[in-house]
Amino acid sequence: MLKTTPAGFWTNYQNGSIESKINDQGPWGGNSEFHWKSNSANVFSTKEILDFAIKNGYQLTDSLVYKRKSIKPFTNYNDKDYSYRLLETFLNKADFTENYVFVFKTGWIAVEPGNERETNKNGFVIINLNRKEFTVYHLWGE
Template sequence: MKNSKQKYPSCTTGYRKLFTPILLSLFVLLSSCNKALPAGFWANFHKDLIIKDINDQGPNGGHRALFWKAKKQNTFTSKEILSFALNNGWKFKGTLSIKSEDLKRWNYYGSPIFPFSNNGFTSSPSNNSSYSDFPRLINSDLTVFKFDTDWVTIDPGTDNSITENGFILLNKSGTAMSIYHLWGE
């Protein structure tokens, strides 16, 4: 008697052929997410010291703010920050030194903020609701690093746009740092 079992291709063989490219694509997508998300690469910078991550994205734009805190002085240095930013496509545009007494004006309804909106950054803030998206945790003397991110920020209702929309705040002792990024309309 002949073997009554016929050899048919396994049902799972077809799925394996399909599953492998899908799995590979998913892996590539997930591993590149931090690069695809605006300012997403910053989540890999001293990630063990991140104390707050604000990330709101929508179809017309979004904003991001990240905060780091360290106990050891000079944990965060200008050299390391600039190197990391430049290696991830941000273009350095300059710095500003801000004294703690000047920071007292950086408030929105009694809360400390970083005065940044679709019009850009200002060291003399006015009344702008966009400021509430950028809380400020550093209250001592600091340096503001300005960057062109290649992401566009558009002032709603106008044709005005900016690409200098990435900012890093670093306190004098190198123990506290924050980034702020805004894009879209």
């Protein structure tokens, strides 16, 4: 299911709890990043979030537990997989500690700039272990 604004449907998910939104779209690509936060634990249900993503056209392809700066032991990705690079870059820049990570095919592709590598696994949902906050990251184009 192709959307006119990549990942735009996420603004409809518990929009009162959205702490920040970045939606940078251009003619050759862009990225969306949304962050939800609550003061209480267990507010965000993993099942509910995954069901919402799937209902809106995301296809779950992988899941893992991420511990700070250590992704390789938890996934079958390798350095040649562009999806791995996208996820590694995002997790490191956001300074995540320990979280559940879900990887999705989104109906869009991401192409590494200046390279032929591409991936259709370019949507990520990161939920912290106490379920007080979560982030969606989607990169598309070049």
